[in-house]
Structure formats: C-alpha cells, structure tokens
Amino acid sequence: MWNPFPGKEKKKKTSPIGERRIRELEIELERVGRELAEIRQRMRKALTRVGVIRYNPFRDSGGDQSFSIALLDEDFNGVVVTSHYGRDTNRVYAKAVEKGASSHTLSKEEQEAIHYASTGNQKQNTQ
DSSP: OOOSSTTOOOOOOOOHHHHHHHHHHHHHHHHHHHHHHHHHHHHTTSOOEEEEEEEOSOTTSOOSOEEEEEEEOTTSOEEEEEEEEOSSOEEEEEEEEBTTBOSSOOOHHHHHHHHHHHHOOOOSBOO
C-alpha cells in the first residue's frame, strides 16, 4: 500500500514462531549454499566437454565409420578415444589428455576432437 509519509512505516512485530521459522530457513539456506559450492567443485572434474569427429581413414573403401571423441572436464583434462573401422578389423585407441594436450602423438582428427570439445564448436566430417 502507498504510504504518503515515507520513513514513518510501522514495524510489524514477528511472532516467536515466525522468528524461529526465519532462523530455520536461514540455517537451511546456508546448508544449501555449502552444498552447491561442493557440487560446483565436483562438477569441474565431470566430463562435460565433448567433441566428436567422424571420418574415413581408408580413402579407398568404406564410409565415415571411424571416429575420434574427446571427453574433457572444465580444466581440459580427460581422454580422447579413436576407433578406426576397416572391413576386416577395428582398432580402438585411448589417449590421456591433460590441459588440452597429450603426451602421446595425436592424429589430426584427435586434435580436432579436442579442439571441438574445448571450444564447444562441432564439425561432423573432415572432408
């Protein structure tokens, strides 16, 4: 309601039950805040950055059935997995990624998958 005399509002008294409930809610809010901070900290390690690229490493046969997928956390740590599919064989490689790089030699496709995971940009094929 509009008050023609600002600053002259009457303060309403809160009942003891209301004061207790307010204090309970303040305590609960503090607990939820701490819990949220913990969840945020744990989420930094969750593999939330994903980059996928499909391609054909054997230009003379087949389609884009091979792929590289990078799974990274917020600090760009994780793994890049590559599957080379051929008519007679399928090979799968996994390489650790730390801060967006690997101690193993990365193929062009693996580098692209890490780039896509790091930036959020996605491309389906190299051709």
